[in-house]
Amino acid sequence: MELSEEQVRRYARHILLPEVGGIGQARLLAARVLVVGAGGLGSPLLLYLAAAGVGTIGIVDDDVIELSNLQRQIAHTTSRLGRPKVESAAVAVRAINPEVMVEPHYVRLSHDNALDLIGLYDVVADGSDNFPTRFLVNDACFFAGKPLVSAAILRFDGQLATFRPSSGPCYRCLFPAPPPPEAVPACADSGVLGAVTGVLGALQATEILKEILSIGSSMTGALLIYDALSTTFRRIMVRPDPGCPLCGSVPTLRDLSSHAQNTHV
Numbered sequence: 356m357e358l359s360e361e362q363v364r365r366y367a368r369h370i371l372l373p374e375v376g377g378i379g380q381a382r383l384l385a386a387r388v389l390v391v392g393a394g395g396l397g398s399p400l401l402l403y404l405a406a407a408g409v410g411t412i413g414i415v416d417d418d419v420i421e422l423s424n425l426q427r428q429i430a431h432t433t434s435r436l437g438r439p440k441v442e443s444a445a446v447a448v449r450a451i452n453p454e455v456m457v458e459p460h461y462v463r464l465s466h467d468n469a470l471d472l473i474g475l476y477d478v479v480a481d482g483s484d485n486f487p488t489r490f491l492v493n494d495a496c497f498f499a500g501k502p503l504v505s506a507a508i509l510r511f512d513g514q515l516a517t518f519r520p521s522s523g524p525c526y527r528c529l530f531p532a533p534p535p536p537e538a539v540p541a542c543a544d545s546g547v548l549g550a551v552t553g554v555l556g557a558l559q560a561t562e563i564l565k566e567i568l569s570i571g572s573s574m575t576g577a578l579l580i581y582d583a584l585s586t587t588f589r590r591i592m593v594r595p596d597p598g599c600p601l602c603g604s605v606p607t608l609r610d611l612s613s614h615a616q617n618t619h620v
Contacts, residue, residue, distance in 0.1 A: 356381040365452075366408055374570045380408060386567045389413040389476035391464060391492055393440040395547065396482030396506050398430035398447075399556030400563075405448040405455045407564055412448060413458040413476055416440045427549030464488060466611035469495035478566050480559055481505040484542060486533040491614045493518065493526035497601055498610070502566050504574070506559045509540070511548050513555040513581040516593070517562055517574035520602075524576060528596040551583050 358366070358377055362384070369375045369383075386409050390397050393416040404412055418440050420431045430447040431440065441459035448457050460472060464483075473479055473495045481492045481503060489505065496503040496518065503518045505526060518525050558579070565571045580589045600607045 356385060358384075362408070362454075369407070375568060379568045379570075383408045383564065383567055384410040386478070387411040387413070387476040388563060388567075389415065389473060389479045390482060391415050391480065391488065392482035392484065393428075393430060393444040394418070394424065394482065394484060395427040395542070395549070395552035396508065396556045396559065397444065397480075398428045399553045400480055400482055400560045401430055401444050401448055402451060403557060403560035404563065405452045407560070408452065409455065409564075409567070411456040411458065411476075413460060413472070414441045414444050415460040415462065415464055415472060416444075417461060417463040427547060427552045429553070464491060466491065466614040469611060469614075470499055473499045473501055476501065478563055479503045480563055482556070482559070486530075487614070489526060490530075490533055491611065494601060494608065494611055494614070496520065497525055504559055504562045504566065506555045508547055508552050508555050509542060510545055511551060511583040513551055513558075513583075515555060515558050515562065515574065515579040515581070516577065517566065519573070519575050522575060524593050524595040525599065525602045527601045528599045529578065529593055531596075531600070548583060551581075554581060554583070 358380060366380045369380050370377055388404055388409050390401055393414050401412060420436050420438055420440055420443055422436060424431060425433060430444045435443040439461050441461045445457040445459050448455055462468060469491055479496050479501050481489055483489055493503060497520045500520050506515045562574055576593055578591045578593050597604050
């Protein structure tokens with residue numbers, strides 16, 4: 356793929372990087388990334404993917420913008436209150452980079468549609484805010500053979516990991532099953548420092564770009580933990596669990612039917 360003069364100017368700082376160059380930028384322009392959730396994590400993630408020139412960006416979210424979202428969900432504005440987040444995020448993406456193709460999916464992610472949606476993309480980014488969705492996305496990516504870059508935040512803390520179906524652990528190797536709803540507080544109950552979502556969303560975007568470009572060291576097999584109050588990062592190595600019900604030596608999960616009783620956002 357030959358870059359146009361306008362593209363060379365737009366992506367000049369990428370092209371100057373030996374690890375990227377014109378060939379790498381062409382790979383970004385040809386890539387398809389699905390972002391699950393257009394909220395606190397999805398907002399900065401989407402903006403950076405658009406700025407980087409990821410050619411096609413899919414967005415899955417069935418929520419609408421509320422005033423309390425604007426403290427951290429920077430893809431949305433006060434003037435767009437009440438609109439679907441996927442529509443608002445698409446406006447923000449196109450404003451940054453009109454040549455990016457945006458595919459809004461204003462649906463509730465479920466066991467019925469997850470494989471079909473994920474199968475359309477090269478890389479998946481999970482920016483959801485609940486465990487049932489994280490497990491659904493992990494399982495669907497495993498069955499579809501798609502790399503997954505997952506992030507989570509709460510209060511002043513964040514976590515980041517990359518999962519590849521062909522190597523390393525999956526999300527269930529870290530967390531075998533979703534915890535009871537009352538065991539883990541939600542942001543709506545415990546709060547979150549808005550800027551922390553920006554830190555994790557930017558890190559998530561970086562890992563996605565690395566996956567597309569095949570550069571640097573992957574986060575596969577590692578869990579990055581960020582503590583904003585102490586300004587520290589910890590990288591913990593994670594081994595595949597031989598007893599994992601999804602990717603272990605004797606798997607018991609062979610499809611998404613176990614998610615049929617759950618609802619996902």
